[in-house]
Structure formats: C-alpha cells, structure tokens
Amino acid sequence: MSTDPAPLAPKTPRQSEAVLADLMMPHQANGLKHSSIFGGVIMSLVDRCAALAAIRHCGGQATTLSIDRVLFKEPIRVSELVEMRGRVVHVGRTSMSITVDVYAENVATGERRLTNECWLTFVHLDDDGRPAPVPPLLLETPEDHRFHAAAARRRQQALADRAVR
Numbered sequence: 001m002s003t004d005p006a007p008l009a010p011k012t013p014r015q016s017e018a019v020l021a022d023l024m025m026p027h028q029a030n031g032l033k034h035s036s037i038f039g040g041v042i043m044s045l046v047d048r049c050a051a052l053a054a055i056r057h058c059g060g061q062a063t064t065l066s067i068d069r070v071l072f073k074e075p076i077r078v079s080e081l082v083e084m085r086g087r088v089v090h091v092g093r094t095s096m097s098i099t100v101d102v103y104a105e106n107v108a109t110g111e112r113r114l115t116n117e118c119w120l121t122f123v124h125l126d127d128d129g130r131p132a133p134v135p136p137l138l139l140e141t142p143e144d145h146r147f148h149a150a151a152a153r154r155r156q157q158a159l160a161d162r163a164v165r
C-alpha cells in the first residue's frame, strides 16, 4: 500500500482571493510638500493582503519569501479609502506567486483609481516551519493564463538570480 500523501485538491485564483480595505489617516502621511501616504504603510497592507490569499490557497500558515515589486503609479491621499485585492497567480511545489492591486477611492465622490501593482512570493510552512506542498492552481480564464505565464517568467528570473549569490 502507498504511503504517499493524498493529492491536494486544486483551487482557482478566485477561491483564495483576498480583499483588504483601510481608511488612510493623517499619521500615515509622508513629509512631502504635496502630502501623500507613506510608501511603507502601503507595503505593509500589501504584504498582509497577499498573506491572506496565500493562507487561503494553502490552507495553513504561509510566510513572505519576497516582495518582488511594488509599483507606485499614483499617490494616495489622506482620507482616501484604499482597497487591496490579492490573488494567487502561480504555484510551484511549496511557493505561491501573488499579485496585489491597490485602488484608492475618494469616498465622497466615489472616484476610484488603480494606484499600485504588486508581485509577492509566499511559502507554505508546515507545523515545524518547513516548506510544505501547496495545492495546484486551476486556471479558468484568459486573465488567469496571462498572469500565470508572467509569474512563471518572474519565477525563472528569481531562481536564476538566486544562483548568482
């Protein structure tokens, strides 16, 4: 009789999608003349949102391996509502590539814009803190396939860079 563990059930990116929202307050602003929200505040929220998606996908604990890219396309202002949407877009054996899109909303007018595009990598950890297998990713839409291919290219580059050190 085989002692191999049962195969993990695949999940779609939508099954683990995570949404996080927060109202930006004056103490989170930077010191610029035309004040906006400090980048580190956004990065912390992005990390948390990606962690939620990773935990949902792997069904256990997950740790940040790398924050690969945080693109600041537009400033976010005090009193705006930020909404983060995180999705698992690629998986390896134990790692998960996650995108987080950040939107800022002027709550009074309802005007909303995409302010940040982010890529992160998380690793599923078992109870002893060792990397553990993650469920396969089930791709359903053309968008799923597009992001999956982009994440695969990024992963290849990251692994090549790892070999340099």
Ligand SMILES: CC(C)(COP(=O)(O)OP(=O)(O)OC[C@H]1O[C@@H](n2cnc3c(N)ncnc32)[C@H](O)[C@@H]1OP(=O)(O)O)[C@@H](O)C(=O)NCCC(=O)NCCS
Pocket: 062, 063, 064, 065, 091, 092, 093, 094, 095, 096, 123, 130, 131, 158, 159, 162
């Ligand atoms: C994440 C961590 C457990 C990985 O440990 P490790 O010894 O590199 O483990 P492995 O070699 O088994 O790699 C685990 C996965 O990460 C990937 N990985 C590791 N280093 C990588 C790198 N430099 N670039 C890209 N991928 C990498 C591996 O390819 C593997 O993914 P895969 O199974 O899908 O192929 C370890 O680096 C760690 O504990 N880091 C600190 C995490 C932390 O403190 N985060 C902040 C708090 S949440």
